Structure formats: structure tokens, C-alpha cells
Amino acid sequence: MTDTAKLAELLHEAALKYPIVCRIVDGDEADWPRWYAKWLLDLADFRSLLPARPARSQVADALVAADRYYAHAAPAERWEDVYARELAARFGA
Numbered sequence: 001m002t003d004t005a006k007l008a009e010l011l012h013e014a015a016l017k018y019p020i021v022c023r024i025v026d027g028d029e030a031d032w033p034r035w036y037a038k039w040l041l042d043l044a045d046f047r048s049l050l051p052a053r054p055a056r057s058q059v060a061d062a063l064v065a066a067d068r069y070y071a072h073a074a075p076a077e078r079w080e081d082v083y084a085r086e087l088a089a090r091f092g093a
Helices: 003-024 032-043 056-073 079-091
Strands: none
Touching: 003 032, 003 079, 032 056, 056 079
16 A cells, blocks of 8 residues: 555544544534644654654645645545645655
């Protein structure tokens, strides 16, 4: 499995956990990019796929950029794969 595929699986795993967090806080997590960034950096194996540890804000910014691209381009692939490529391109995974 490539590092980009591993990143996509981490994003998929985070997406499974995100609704649980929303239920716990009784609604949507207002700052989803920071939540995903924190989860990826602190609770997942994301760091092991990178040559250096990016700041949480950098990961959140990359997720927002990927989200904008995905919403605009509407590619026929999973969002996790698109976002993973963006993260890999930005952080050298």
C-alpha cells in the first residue's frame, strides 16, 4: 500500500469517528479541519508517513484546500483519495 493510500485510509477512519464526536458535543464540530488535523497528527499514524511534522494549522489548511477542490471539480473518486493526494503533495508523504 502506498503512503497516499495509507493517508486515504486514515482519512476514512477519521470520517468514521467524526460523527461520534459530533454526537458527543451535541452537534457538528464547528472547526472540522482542525479536528481532522488534530486527529491525524495526534491520534493516527499520519506522522509516520511524513518526513517532518507539519503544524496543525498547515494540515487544516491543506484539508480546506482539498475540500474546495473536491467541491469544485466533483471528481468521480472517493473524497479520501483526493484529500490524501493533497496532503501527500503538500507534506511529501
